[in-house]
Amino acid sequence: MADSRTPASPDKSGAASPAPAVTRAAAVLDALAASATGRLTLSDLSREVGIPKSSTSNLLLALEEARLITRQGAEFTLGRKLVELGAAYLGRMDEVQEFYRYCEQASVLSGETVRIAMLDGTNVIYLARYEGHPAVRLTSNIGDKMPVSLCAVGKALIARLNVHDIEEMFPDDAELPVLTPKSLRTGAALKAQLRQIREQGYAFEDEESTTGVVCLAVSVPTRGAHGPSLGLSVTALKATYTPEQGSQMVKELKELAHSLGNPMG
Amino acid sequence: MADSRTPASPDKSGAASPAPAVTRAAAVLDALAASATGRLTLSDLSREVGIPKSSTSNLLLALEEARLITRQGAEFTLGRKLVELGAAYLGRMDEVQEFYRYCEQASVLSGETVRIAMLDGTNVIYLARYEGHPAVRLTSNIGDKMPVSLCAVGKALIARLNVHDIEEMFPDDAELPVLTPKSLRTGAALKAQLRQIREQGYAFEDEESTTGVVCLAVSVPTRGAHGPSLGLSVTALKATYTPEQGSQMVKELKELAHSLGNPMG
DNA sequence: GGATAGCGTTCAGTTGACTGAACGGACACT
DNA sequence: AGTGTCCGTTCAGTCAACTGAACGCTATCC
Structure with missing residues (x-):
């Protein structure tokens, strides 16, 4: 074949x-x-x-x-x-249903704004959003697109691609879209972060898409041979964010990612 | 077929x-x-x-x-x-954005499960869902379809159509889809309810789609000449539902419907 | 009022897309 | 292995869809 x-x-x-x-x-x-x-x-x-x-x-x-x-x-x-068709697509994704269920019963995440997203070229598409207690009210909606370089979940997703593909998508001198003063501006800067993300196992966004907001994200193991690349992210206010809180959220994100990637009864 | x-x-x-x-x-x-x-x-x-x-x-x-x-x-x-395309459609509907904003700050509705839906032939399509405190956890998702005869919001929407169109869609001997023992079964039964709905100004569902669940719904004045027919519904558990609570919810639903139909700053 | 510009529709001629049957390959059964 | 069925692809002939210009219409400008 x-x-x-x-x-x-x-x-x-x-x-x-x-x-x-x-x-x-x-x-x-x-x-x-x-x-x-x-x-x-x-x-x-x-x-x-x-x-x-x-x-x-x-x-x-x-x-x-x-x-x-x-x-x-x-x-x-x-x-x-x-x-209808868009809903049919999302309805077929078991991951989305499980995502909702998990967020409700999670200890840390259940109080935060969590999203699941899908890689689509050099953008991510948000597939679902869970808002526990609306501490951070997002303006984004299901189906919205965001350049990968501007969000934690985007970085988490491309960090998994092989180096050659990344190089093709983001050459060193690539000009990246900019939303805030902290947005990454070049392919080189992005790839430097990707290395760090691979080492620590999760991705971070520090006011790169919205000032005052930080994000953490992990990627979901691809289920089956042909499934899309999925990622999870948590959004928090920079003002109230603490590293301990962050490490707890990353822990639960990874747990959720693992259960999404390895379905069972 | x-x-x-x-x-x-x-x-x-x-x-x-x-x-x-x-x-x-x-x-x-x-x-x-x-x-x-x-x-x-x-x-x-x-x-x-x-x-x-x-x-x-x-x-x-x-x-x-x-x-x-x-x-x-x-x-x-x-x-x-x-x-993406489905999201683009929803994103263009200002009503959906306003719907979220209103539900958050509403006094009664902010604690309930509220949905906004659109008429599509003999079905309604759910466009957005607000879940204040998940007292009732719905299994339905955005984009799902439901026959009009089985839900309050469906009845609220067709009640506004002219009599001739209704007669064409639902002749007296029409066989309606059935989900529970209480589901309406004939066009005649449906049209009898529609008369009542027009009089009292809101629609009701009593365990017709899901046993144990009741719904209240109103229709939204169509904005512009060509907009789709929108409706709002609240879902509650029959066990805890009280008429006083219902009338309060209807009041807020109508308020929301009015503000959706007549946009202003 | 008259003229202009833009919109959406109509119509006949020509090109390009669609059909249907045959082909090579991959299993499952005997 | 042999053989049957099913899958997806290929190819040439025929038919239908697409093009482009002209038309009627409405709103706008001088």
Whole structure:
């Protein structure tokens, strides 16, 4: 199975288009998701995605019939079905269900804000959030994305990748996104932290995405051969954070990570 | 399910198919979401959706490139991008953000399990959930669907529709889905309740979806001309429920509904 | 008021995608 | 081993979808 037979495939780095209508439809959805207001007209979309208006019109008709988008007068928005599909994805992840159960009965974590996230390229996507006592009220929601270099869970996740992949994603002179004065700015700085993270077994964020807030994170052993990379993080206020508290939270995070990675009855 | 063996007429619901590849791709996603395990092979999908294998293969390739599905060895699952898109949809709804804020500072509701839901055909979809003190721990998650006849929020939402639409959706002899002995079983029974709901201004559920649990719900005034129909519900244990508590909760629900429907600074 | 610009829709011609059958490989059963 | 079934892929022919320009329409500007 290792040697996939590619006899005469004209691979040209740019992928061929087997079903272009689908690729285009996905581009339309992306454009809607990326737009500021989430409401675009046919002409807007046609311009944005680079598809003739008449073709775009047909695409939109089909997408609307599938309820993947909704027509609001002259404007289009994302459709309800996307919520269902996203929920179906999350519902299939046993880890998310176990995550909730564990957080409730945990001793330290049950009072904190805990999140589980998934690696997606150079971003993490938050899959679920547990808020014990809202000492720290997060503005982020399920499904939100965050660059890996700006959060503890992101660093914890890429720390597990092999060195070659990391080097490709973050060359030394890579310019990283910046949210606060403490945000890491170069690939070199990030990789230096990754070494430290591998040694100590957990990741740390010190006001790199939000001033006044610190995070701790660990990665979850991948369940099965093809599962996504999952990570766990705890958020705390820097003002009240103490190292003893931190080591206790890391301990419970690792316990949770272990139980998520090795399911049992 | 409906095995239409029509050889050359892929028309669905009598309408022409402008971009059939998109409609088919959506059907593939639906099939994956509806399947028990969420993991189907190419042949499974081909059989399920009724598309030739070679065409299905092309569709899957395109869907995979768009990350709407993920290939796991020989099986396919829903893809990460669906979480992003679903989150983008929810993130655009100001009502969801306000919902969280209000629940935290509410006096009665802040201690209860409150949900906001959206009407989608004859189902409601839960968009967000606030759990003050987990007296009642719900098994439902964001994005889950529930038939309108089985939950208070569903009844509250269809009670606002015009009589003609209701009659079309629920003729007197319609057989409704049943979850408990108390579930409404006919369209006639449902419509009788709807009259009562319109009079008293809020909807009620008495162990119709889960034994031992009651719900109260109100509908949110639709914001703008094209917004979805939103509703709010509170869940309580029947054992501890009292009418006084109920009227207080309804009062706060209506207050929240009003503020969601009429945004201001 | 008249003119302009932009929007979304319509229509016929041409290209590209979809079908269906055959192929090589991987198990499971005899 | 032999053999059957099932899986996923490949390929050439046919048909349908996509393109692009023109149209009617509304809102905006002078």
